[in-house]
Amino acid sequence: MVFVYGECRHIVRDAVRLYAKRFPERVTPSRSAFTNGVAFIFHGDGSVGEAKGKRGMGGGRATDDRNTVNILAAVTQNPHVSTRKRERKKENIIQRSVSRILHLKKFHAFDVSLHQELHGNDFQNRVNFCEWGLQTLQNDELFLTKVLFTDEATFTNYGQVNRHNMHYWSIENPWWLREVDKQRPWSVNDWCGLLNGEIIGPYFINDTLSTSRYKHILTEISPHLLENIPLRIRQTMWFQQDGCPAHSARITQLLNSSM
Numbered sequence: 001m002v003f004v005y006g007e008c009r010h011i012v013r014d015a016v017r018l019y020a021k022r023f024p025e026r027v028t029p030s031r032s033a034f035t036n037g038v039a040f041i042f043h044g045d046g047s048v049g050e051a052k053g054k055r056g057m058g059g060g061r062a063t064d065d066r067n068t069v070n071i072l073a074a075v076t077q078n079p080h081v082s083t084r085k086r087e088r089k090k091e092n093i094i095q096r097s098v099s100r101i102l103h104l105k106k107f108h109a110f111d112v113s114l115h116q117e118l119h120g121n122d123f124q125n126r127v128n129f130c131e132w133g134l135q136t137l138q139n140d141e142l143f144l145t146k147v148l149f150t151d152e153a154t155f156t157n158y159g160q161v162n163r164h165n166m167h168y169w170s171i172e173n174p175w176w177l178r179e180v181d182k183q184r185p186w187s188v189n190d191w192c193g194l195l196n197g198e199i200i201g202p203y204f205i206n207d208t209l210s211t212s213r214y215k216h217i218l219t220e221i222s223p224h225l226l227e228n229i230p231l232r233i234r235q236t237m238w239f240q241q242d243g244c245p246a247h248s249a250r251i252t253q254l255l256n257s258s259m
Contacts, residue, residue, distance in 0.1 A: 001034060006073025010066065071101045145196040147238045152209055156187040191217055193225070195237070200225050214246040 001019065008014040012031045020028040118126075136143050189209050193200035203221050205213055226234055241247040 001029070002069060003073050003076045005034070006069035007077070010069065067097070068101050068105070071098055072105060075102065075107065143238075146233065146236055147240050148193050148195045148200065149240045150191065150193040150200075151242065152189050152191050152205075152244075154187055154189050157185060191221075193222075195229065195233075198229075200229075209244070209246050211246050211249040211251060214249075215251055218252070 001015075004019045004022065005012075005015045008018055012035050016028060016031055016034055019026075019034070187208075189205040189207070190202050191205065191209075192202040200222075203217060203225065205217075207213065229237075246252065
C-alpha cells in the first residue's frame with residue numbers, strides 16, 4: 001500500500017484503483033482504510049504530514065511521511081539508482097536523509113553477484129540435467145555422496161589491493177609503502193576435488209591448464225590423491241567437471257568414460 005500510494009503521488013483515489021489492478025486476488029481497501037493504513041505505518045496516530053522544508057532544512061523533517069513514501073516508491077521502481085542520484089531527483093531532501101530513510105526501513109545496499117552467462121542450448125541442457133539428477137536421486141538417495149566434484153582456480157600476483165581497510169595511525173606521515181611487483185606477473189592453477197565432504201588434493205599447476213596437463217592429472221595425479229578412498233567407493237564414483245576446453249577435449253572424454 002505504501003509503494004502504490006507513493007507511485008500515485010499521494011492521490012488516494014488513484015492509489016485504490018492501482019492497488020485493485022495490481023493485486024486483483026486481494027480485497028481492495030477503501031479510501032479511508034488506505035489513508036489510515038499508510039498514516040499508521042509512519043505515525044501511528046492517524047495523521048499524515050507533508051514536507052514543508054527544502055533539502056532537509058526549514059519547517060519540515062527530511063524523513064517525514066511524504067519524503068519517506070517518495071523514496072520507498074522510487075526504490076521500488078528502480079532499486080539500482082544510488083542515493084546521490086535520488087538526491088538530485090528530489091528537490092526537498094539531501095543524500096544523507098535518503099540514506100537515513102532507507103536505513104530506518106531496513107533496506108540494505110547489496111552487491112551484485114557475477115554469474116556465468118548462458119548461451120544457445122545451455123538453458124535446455126540445464127533443464128535436462130536437473131531432470132536427470134532428480135530421477136537419479138529417486139533411484140539412489142546416496143548418489144551425491146558418490147560424486148567427486150572438481151574445479152580449478154587461478155591465483156595471480158597482480159590482484160587489486162584494497163587500501164580502504166589498511167591504515168597506519170601516526171602523528172606524522174610515515175610514508176607507508178607496500179611493494180607490488182606487477183612488472184613480473186605470475187600465476188598458478190590449483191586443482192581440487194570434494195568427495196562426500198572429504199577434500200581431494202589440492203594439486204598445483206605452474207602454468208595454464210591445457211589438455212595435456214589435464215590428462216596428466218587424470219592419469220597420474222588423481223590415482224595418488226585418491227589412495228585413501230576405499231576401493232568400493234572409487235569403483236562406483238562419478239567424476240564431475242565443467243565445460244572448459246581441457247575438460248571437453250576428445251582424449252579427456254575417452255579417459256573419463258574408461259575410468
